[in-house]
Amino acid sequence: MGDMYSDIKKGEQGAWISIGAYIILSLFKVISGYIGNSEALVADGFNNMTDIVASVAVLIGLRISQKPPDRDHPYGHFRAETIAALVASFIMATVGFQVLITAIQSFFKDERQTPALFGVWVALISAVLMFGVYWFNRRLATKINNKALMAAAQDNRSDALVSIGAAIGIAGSSFGLWWLDPLAACLVGLIILNTAWGIFKETTHALTDGFDTDHLNDLRNTVKNTKGVKAIKDIRGRVHGNHVLVDVIIQVDPQLSLIRGHEISDEIEQQMLKKHNVMHVHVHVEPYITEEVQPGGGI
CATH class of the missing domain: 3.30.70.1350 (Cation efflux protein, cytoplasmic domain)
Structure with a gap:
């Protein structure tokens, strides 16, 4: 039983690393996006802000799940991890819809500003960093068999792909293809929603006692x-x-x-x-x- 709780404690490392990376990247992207007039980069930054909340939810779930069995919870509090992942999926879905709606509205704007090319490097550096966080969390989640941390790792991978999409959109807009930037923002919203749906589907299956x-x-x-x-x-x-x-x-x-x-x-x-x-x-x-x-x- 002691090994179970020590494994959950190790899982907190991944959650803290995700939180730290998301705080830095969200500020970096949002500020750079507003300065460089990139809707895709701003959308990516807001995506990372929701990831902060989702990672905090996972961290809280991991903390609660470490509580030993008691009179009301004879099997322990391990399902707190699953509930935390479910809460995270709702947060992701809400922001995903907001990003998607804003991106669609941008197609109909009368005035357009070309995003600065430096936004491409901001997005690519972010992608490399998030792939590193994804690799660390996936490896740790596999080692300790932790579904909540694995869900966080999947979110890390989605964020890395989103940043690559944002880089492509910014680059295209800088060379006259104005529609690539809002299109990239739309893809960001869809990826957020897809990740949220995957986590929601898996967690509800577990909470309703579904079994493979x-x-x-x-x-x-x-x-x-x-x-x-x-x-x-x-x-x-x-x-x-x-x-x-x-x-x-x-x-x-x-x-x-x-x-x-x-x-x-x-x-x-x-x-x-x-x-x-x-x-x-x-x-x-x-x-x-x-x-x-x-x-x-x-x-």
Whole structure:
């Protein structure tokens, strides 16, 4: 249990790095965008401002999830991570719509200003920095199996791609293709909305106890191949933060002793931990009976 909480503590490093990078980049882009007359760069900067709020939400979720189990939360507070990611998706979606609407309105302006070419370098430097943050967070999230941090990493990657799009738009506008800058801003809005939808879809699936069927089949095979298991009557899985909870009903030889049934249950728990890193398994043991004798001696 201690390892779980230490892993979550490590996840905070990624959240703090994201927050620091977003604060610097959002100010850098918004100021540069207004000075250089680039709508795409300003939109990218506001995108990063929402990412600050989203990263803070993830950080708060990671902090809450470290609270140990209590009377009201016997399984712990790990779902706080998922809820934080859900809140972050709503924040992203709100700003995504705002950026998209503003960009569309800019197509119909009577007066147009050509964005300064230095905005291209601002956007490209930002993209390189965000790819670095993405690489760090993705590696850490994979190492500690943290969905909230992985969602943050996906957002980092989207931001890097958004900055590249902004650079292309600014460059095109500087050479007379005025429509490329607002078009890039539109793409920024769409990428924000797409990222928000992906996070929303995944988090709501987890919060409603949805579970990947392929993963469940892998768990089923592990239980079925455990020595002493005659059949599996039922198996269910659900996600609790970045942890998996499994309930399984197995059937064993009715002649086995209670001690042997307990040993089989322990073996299932060990195999689930070893092969799938599942630490919470509830095993219910029932007798395996193929034929029932009816009254009067019939079958």
